[in-house]
Amino acid sequence: MTGTDVLREPLRNRGTAFTSEERERQGVTGLLPPRVETIDEQVARVLANLRTKSTALEKYLYLSAVQSENETLFFHTLISHLEETVPIVYTPTVGEACLAWSRIYQRPRGLYVSARERGRIGAVLNNWPQSDVAIIVVTDGGRILGLGDLGANGMGIPIGKLALYVACAGVDPARCLPVMLDVGTDTESVRDDPLYLGLRAPRLAGPEYDALVAEFVVAAKDRFPGVLIQFEDFANVNAFRLLARYRERVCCFNDDIQGTGAMGLAGLHAARRITGARLADERLLFFGAGEANVGIGTLVAAALVREGLSEAEARGRCWFIDSRGMVTTDRSDLAEYKRPFAKDHRPVADLLDAIEAVRPTALIGASGQPGTFTVPVLAAMARLNERPIIFALSNPTSKAECTAEQAYRSTAGRAIFASGSPFPPVELGGRTFYTGQGNNSYIFPGAGLGVLTAGCTRVIDEMYFAAANALAGQVDAEDLACGRIFPPAVRMREVALAVATAVAEAGYEQGVATRPRPADLAGQIRRNMYAATYTPCAGD
Numbered sequence: 295m296t297g298t299d300v301l302r303e304p305l306r307n308r309g310t311a312f313t314s315e316e317r318e319r320q321g322v323t324g325l326l327p328p329r330v331e332t333i334d335e336q337v338a339r340v341l342a343n344l345r346t347k348s349t350a351l352e353k354y355l356y357l358s359a360v361q362s363e364n365e366t367l368f369f370h371t372l373i374s375h376l377e378e379t380v381p382i383v384y385t386p387t388v389g390e391a392c393l394a395w396s397r398i399y400q401r402p403r404g405l406y407v408s409a410r411e412r413g414r415i416g417a418v419l420n421n422w423p424q425s426d427v428a429i430i431v432v433t434d435g436g437r438i439l440g441l442g443d444l445g446a447n448g449m450g451i452p453i454g455k456l457a458l459y460v461a462c463a464g465v466d467p468a469r470c471l472p473v474m475l476d477v478g479t480d481t482e483s484v485r486d487d488p489l490y491l492g493l494r495a496p497r498l499a500g501p502e503y504d505a506l507v508a509e510f511v512v513a514a515k516d517r518f519p520g521v522l523i524q525f526e527d528f529a530n531v532n533a534f535r536l537l538a539r540y541r542e543r544v545c546c547f548n549d550d551i552q553g554t555g556a557m558g559l560a561g562l563h564a565a566r567r568i569t570g571a572r573l574a575d576e577r578l579l580f581f582g583a584g585e586a587n588v589g590i591g592t593l594v595a596a597a598l599v600r601e602g603l604s605e606a607e608a609r610g611r612c613w614f615i616d617s618r619g620m621v622t623t624d625r626s627d628l629a630e631y632k633r634p635f636a637k638d639h640r641p642v643a644d645l646l647d648a649i650e651a652v653r654p655t656a657l658i659g660a661s662g663q664p665g666t667f668t669v670p671v672l673a674a675m676a677r678l679n680e681r682p683i684i685f686a687l688s689n690p691t692s693k694a695e696c697t698a699e700q701a702y703r704s705t706a707g708r709a710i711f712a713s714g715s716p717f718p719p720v721e722l723g724g725r726t727f728y729t730g731q732g733n734n735s736y737i738f739p740g741a742g743l744g745v746l747t748a749g750c751t752r753v754i755d756e757m758y759f760a761a762a763n764a765l766a767g768q769v770d771a772e773d774l775a776c777g778r779i780f781p782p783a784v785r786m787r788e789v790a791l792a793v794a795t796a797v798a799e800a801g802y803e804q805g806v807a808t809r810p811r812p813a814d815l816a817g818q819i820r821r822n823m824y825a826a827t828y829t830p831c832a833g834d
């Protein structure tokens with residue numbers, strides 16, 4: 295590598311932090327201004343620049359440029375300023391970035407595997423320069439947040455998810471691979487955009503689609519043995535089927551279904567510390583019956599079965615509404631994954647009617663339909679419950695079923711509220727409510743790290759029960775007192791460590807781990823976490 299090559303290689307580049315000796319050895323003396331800086335000085339410059347940007351998208355672009363230049367600096371900035379940077383590199387800004395992807399695209403990052411490469415996906419994976427990849431986050435862009443089918447523009451999602459793997463769980467960035475499986479898009483406005491960078495074709499479907507995914511999964515396992523594959527933002531028509539097909543064969547999980555399930559269960563555990571109720575006392579009304587909510591309902595029901603309820607009783611606690619009304623047994627249009635939750639009940643089309651019929655203790659929105667938790671809906675929840683649990687999980691912010699402000703105001707400050715995207719604190723009646731972010735970002739980084747640590751061959755439900763307990767255990771009395779049932783973003787690294795330890799432990803207990811269990815599991819995980827610091831260069 296020439297000195298210029300070193301400066302262009304983001305995993306190696308340290309910019310102005312190269313010491314004089316390193317500059318000599320790497321051949322970069324003179325290619326940098328003379329002053330040698332510490333990483334903290336570099337971070338101060340990044341933050342100063344970041345704060346001059348007036349829009350979230352500009353901040354996203356600026357941080358992406360830093361990442362393309364110097365990954366250690368990028369991640370050091372994230373790790374030291376999680377609360378400020380996570381909403382930029384992840385939800386909600388990443389949604390804006392995906393919508394604008396074709397316009398803002400500057401540099402390649404991650405791997406684009408398109409249907410054009412059918413039959414030679416292995417060769418495409420061989421083009422990836424790192425051979426020690428531990429985690430792949432793959433999307434086909436089919437359901438990007440609540441924004442719909444964005445095709446190849448969805449690449450921002452795996453990139454953002456993996457940024458959190460590194461920043462929160464300390465996975466080495468060199469071991470992370472974002473993948474866009476470009477199977478076309480059915481969104482005409484995306485396809486017809488003159489700047490669109492993906493395949494200009496309708497989505498593959500049926501056996502052709504399944505064959506492409508299968509080829510990718512086999513090639514990925516072949517090229518990166520032991521890799522953990524995270525399926526992300528696939529549309530529900532594919533997500534449930536792919537999960538059922540691969541969960542027993544490959545080390546993989548679907549974050550929208552399983553990760554969200556654990557996050558939702560953790561939120562309920564934490565909320566119960568306020569209400570004093572047992573899980574079996576809850577009646578949950580899910581607004582939206584897709585991946586996120588069915589994921590939560592499935593894990594909650596499984597948790598109730600572990601507590602001694604029959605399957606029927608456990609599912610009886612979970613009621614669902616989708617775009618066609620309440621999920622009832624008389625409906626002939628129900629997808630397979632909704633059927634276990636169908637109720638013998640008269641048809642109910644309206645959310646308010648459903649609330650009166652079910653009298654839920656918790657209302658959980660993951661519908662992608664903004665503003666659907668109206669004042670009357672929230673007021674009805676407050677009339678039925680001393681402390682109504684309200685989760686507005688849809689992302690990004692523009693899709694939330696209600697805002698934090700609406701939730702607190704319409705319930706006289708009694709709501710136990712969480713949202714998928716962050717909301718600013720709310721002042722009401724002389725109190726300040728800090729809302730918790732109910733986002734699977736509190737689960738997947740730690741869960742993935744735990745699976746990798748123990749060398750698990752499968753991702754199993756027990757891991758998600760453990761992850762949910764670990765996350766809920768990270769919520770302290772002070773958080774609860776100010777309205778938070780999830781820890782603040784500033785503690786995401788500690789949360790990931792706790793979740794990773796619990797998940798690895800579950801892997802050992804359930805016999806899916808292949809690595810020897812260290813005596814001090816948590817200590818070992820902590821010591822191995824990537825901290826984004828400059829260690830001496832090889833040869834120094």
Ligand code: NAI
Nearest residue numbers: 439440530582583584585586616617661688689714733734
């Ligand atoms: P999905 O497409 O699988 O499900 C959406 C569901 O909402 C479907 O059942 C649909 O019938 C229902 N729906 C649509 N319009 C409706 C209406 N007017 N009334 C009632 N139901 C309606 O999508 P998925 O994966 O479940 O995601 C949904 C939302 O949840 C998205 O905005 C996504 O960003 C968010 N999400 C949030 C997560 C978090 O960690 N906070 C994790 C995963 C998803």
